[in-house]
Amino acid sequence: MADYDCIVLGAGVAGLTAARDLNEKGLKVLVLEGSNRIGGRVRTIDWGDNAPLEIGAELIHRTGQEVPLFWHEIRRYDLDVVDIDKPDMFDPKATFCKKAVQVYLERWRANGESGFRDGIDVIKDKPFRDGHGVIKEVELFRKGKDEPIGKFIEDDLGSPKDTSASKDAYAVADLMFTGTVHGTFENQSVVGTKTDDIYGQESSAEEYHVVGGYGKLVDGLAQGLNIIKKAKIAKVERFAKRVKVTTDAGVVYEGKSCICTFSIGMLKAAVEEGGVEFKPKFSVKRRKALESVGMGPVNKIAIEFNKRVWPENPKLSLITSPSETYRSFFFPFYNQADRPIITALIERDKAEELDKLMGKTTNRRVVNPGGSGQSYKSDDMVTEIVEQLGRMFNQSLTLADVKQYHVMAWGNEPLVRGGTSFIKYTGATHKEVKEIRRALATPDGPLHWAGEATAYRTNAYSVHGAHGSGQLAAKLVLDFLKGKPLKMPPVPRPKKRHPSFKDRK
Ligand SMILES: Cc1cc2nc3c(=O)[nH]c(=O)nc-3n(C[C@H](O)[C@H](O)[C@H](O)COP(=O)(O)OP(=O)(O)OC[C@H]3O[C@@H](n4cnc5c(N)ncnc54)[C@H](O)[C@@H]3O)c2cc1C
Numbered sequence: 173m174a175d176y177d178c179i180v181l182g183a184g185v186a187g188l189t190a191a192r193d194l195n196e197k198g199l200k201v202l203v204l205e206g207s208n209r210i211g212g213r214v215r216t217i218d219w220g221d222n223a224p225l226e227i228g229a230e231l232i233h234r235t236g237q238e239v240p241l242f243w244h245e246i247r248r249y250d251l252d253v254v255d256i257d258k259p260d261m262f263d264p265k266a267t268f269c270k271k272a273v274q275v276y277l278e279r280w281r282a283n284g285e286s287g288f289r290d291g292i293d294v295i296k297d298k299p300f301r302d303g304h305g306v307i308k309e310v311e312l313f314r315k316g317k318d319e320p321i322g323k324f325i326e327d328d329l330g331s332p333k334d335t336s337a338s339k340d341a342y343a344v345a346d347l348m349f350t351g352t353v354h355g356t357f358e359n360q361s362v363v364g365t366k367t368d369d370i371y372g373q374e375s376s377a378e379e380y381h382v383v384g385g386y387g388k389l390v391d392g393l394a395q396g397l398n399i400i401k402k403a404k405i406a407k408v409e410r411f412a413k414r415v416k417v418t419t420d421a422g423v424v425y426e427g428k429s430c431i432c433t434f435s436i437g438m439l440k441a442a443v444e445e446g447g448v449e450f451k452p453k454f455s456v457k458r459r460k461a462l463e464s465v466g467m468g469p470v471n472k473i474a475i476e477f478n479k480r481v482w483p484e485n486p487k488l489s490l491i492t493s494p495s496e497t498y499r500s501f502f503f504p505f506y507n508q509a510d511r512p513i514i515t516a517l518i519e520r521d522k523a524e525e526l527d528k529l530m531g532k533t534t535n536r537r538v539v540n541p542g543g544s545g546q547s548y549k550s551d552d553m554v555t556e557i558v559e560q561l562g563r564m565f566n567q568s569l570t571l572a573d574v575k576q577y578h579v580m581a582w583g584n585e586p587l588v589r590g591g592t593s594f595i596k597y598t599g600a601t602h603k604e605v606k607e608i609r610r611a612l613a614t615p616d617g618p619l620h621w622a623g624e625a626t627a628y629r630t631n632a633y634s635v636h637g638a639h640g641s642g643q644l645a646a647k648l649v650l651d652f653l654k655g656k657p658l659k660m661p662p663v664p665r666p667k668k669r670h671p672s673f674k675d676r677k
Pocket of ligand 1: 212
């Protein structure tokens with residue numbers, strides 16, 4: 173006899189949303205979470221003096237018009253959100269120029285020049301315009317064979333090896349894709365990038381942060397739910413009308429239905445390496461869909477300096493020079509803008525390097541790194557970032573200027589194993605690529621699926637995507653329990669945007 177109407181596996185945003193929705197419908201729901209905390213990749217920690225530091229998701233990338241159901245939660249849990257006043261990097265004709273003063277780019281062909289150029293100068297450079305335009309070319313890509321994103325860029329701009337202009341343009345394109353493309357240039361699909369509406373997300377008119385931390389959303393969703401922490405699932409067995417799950421401590425739970433919200437990294441992990449055993453094994457369709465999705469490395473390093481080393485505007489959203497190693501977004505510390513803290517979003521090769529540097533450690537806070545007498549491998553990476561920031565701000569900065577730093581290596585987090593999902597280049601057709609995430613979201617009888625990687629109606633790789641996937645899974649579970657036939661909503665058609673695209677060339 174099943175004890176629960178639904179067992180939800182994982183207490184990230186997808187799992188908590190699904191559980192909350194089902195709970196409100198009067199179902200008997202149990203949430204099983206393997207770690208000792210809820211929130212998954214949303215994780216706000218206190219960084220001393222009541223400073224909430226986001227070591228996972230930080231920004232709401234979409235407006236209330238774009239993701240109304242997600243914004244309904246913001247209002248429901250009375251979250252205070254602030255527009256970060258982001259620079260629009262994607263519209264060279266209009267908004268970018270107006271907002272460009274907020275964006276500082278070091279000259280990538282410095283030749284001894286240092287310091288800033290304001291965006292209006294930068295925008296006049298052809299390599300910048302070309303490189304920056306590639307992301308739009310992806311958006312416009314309708315026909316033709318899929319390609320890895322790196323090849324697509326080279327086809328458009330030339331190889332970075334050819335000329336200094338193509339090198340610059342490639343570097344700017346690389347910069348534009350940083351923060352948006354989580355695979356490598358060799359393995360990320362162009363059609364997948366378009367299907368995932370990465371452009372749409374990044375060009376959203378506004379972005380917000382949650383005052384006091386994104387963790388407040390997690391707390392809101394979790395209210396009144398039956399959650400068992402430290403219940404790491406080792407086995408999931410599916411029968412015609414029930415699902416049996418077994419923890420690594422051998423405790424068994426049974427539900428008439430189940431929603432699994434594990435990350436792609438977790439679903440792909442071998443059983444002998446701490447992964448989960450699914451019985452029966454995944455269908456060919458699910459296996460193929462899983463193979464087509466990768467787990468892109470995304471990490472964060474927050475650095476508190478002894479004093480502020482950047483110019484006044486506390487809302488500044490910085491991008492580094494394309495020629496620098498860290499093609500990162502640097503966020504100010506929105507929650508306490510007057511504190512000299514900057515957060516670097518580390519992606520792709522550098523994020524992988526950080527995972528390796530950290531060994532098995534996920535999370536590290538180092539106070540007084542230049543003078544504490546104890547050194548860590550992560551000190552080297554922080555030193556590099558600090559020196560790079562020094563070049564941007566035209567001053568000499570070293571580790572001695574750092575009061576403390578915090579590193580989060582998501583690839584080492586045993587129940588996440590990476591940053592966010594991305595669609596790999598596999599040579600599949602446009603139609604096949606479009607169906608990948610929908611295939612991942614399609615239930616197998618009583619066993620349902622949610623999590624950012626399954627989000628095909630909102631953006632995957634995001635908190636609002638995880639939320640939307642949880643809501644859909646809850647709806648499908650309700651239909652299943654009522655004996656209704658499965659009806660998966662179709663993949664939405666891409667929206668038309670920015671008519672100014674046509675004018676680019
Ligand atoms: C560094 C970083 C920055 C990001 N920034 C943003 C941002 O600014 N804005 C944005 O919208 N998105 C951002 N994202 C993406 C966003 O955080 C994720 O898309 C979203 O939080 C995923 O939620 P989820 O519920 O799908 O998965 P998860 O949060 O991974 O939840 C899955 C849960 O399942 C649990 N679990 C896994 N395996 C087991 C097991 N065997 N047994 C029991 N429990 C298990 C995990 O512990 C976890 O709690 C960022 C991600 C990262 C890594």
